[in-house]
Amino acid sequence: VADGIELASLIAGEKGAWDGFVRRYAGLILSAVRALVREGTEAEDLLQEVFVRLCKDDFRLLKTYDPARAGLSTWLTIVARSTARDAQRRYRPPQSALDDVPERFLAVVDAHSEPLKLPKDLLSPRQQLVLTMLYERDMDVAEVAKTLDVDPQTVRSTHHKAMLKLRAHFGPERE
């Protein structure tokens, strides 16, 4: 049982369990996809696509859910948003911010330039994540700390150490 839903009945394909599941989680899934697509029919089409994905191939995706590892709402939100992103990639031409495109794809290739030599693991994944949240998602320290479930001071310290490493690495190059 997850969030009051009989998973065994659901996976067994019982109509009553499925209807109850749809009634209970359709709003949550719609909220999750609405953040990524336009209002109206597009969101409801995606809602249907999420349910199709869940029950396709004899509930193959739903069978991968494990209530011991994560809450059903959390898992469904991830599945819904992933479905919405897949749909966006399918129906829309790929677009990316200019800053995200590597310069070698934009500019004329300089025959004399050498690829940057990056020391492996210069930044730890946690440091990269903290910097991503701070500089790409414009989150403040408190939000980052809440998201990562750590103390704000830890975030400041992680950020500081990461910046020291970056300055040390790129400093001589930029001078």
Added chain:
Amino acid sequence: MTGPIDRAEETALWRHWRTAVVNAAGEAGPAPDPLLLAAYAEHRLGEAAAEEVEAWIARHPEAMADVLAAGDSNVGPTTSQPSEAALARAMALVSDPKAVPFRRPATRTPTWRIAVARVSVAASLLIVSVVGFALGTDAYTSLLSGDQSASVLSQDLFDPPAGIFSSFGEESST
């Protein structure tokens, strides 16, 4: 944390790093399993597993929004309410195995009814034939036993006049 000038400098440093990383490594690996991301959003992962997810998220900043949304999904009620049509469409994806689909009952006509129908058609044909024959015979008999005009008529029926040839013969004899 830092002043505006520092922040601009730090942002530039970060972008420089990201561009270099993307250049050096190309595309990142496949997305983690949704359950792994969900567990990460709920802070249920161990340090090593969390690090792997974080490394992937650092390369895909848009996934951070998904993780944040997933983390907030348990907080407060959802505001979106799908239409009844959308709900019905989703519910229809799973059918009730106990429900018997509507089907017109098979109509098996008994043999005796087929026999009766055929006999009826045969009888109808027979009656029509007999009545037609009787009517025809009556008309013929009444013509034979009728008045003069009737006998002339009947004579004409069996021995018609010569017509144009007979008139030629009469003219040539005169």
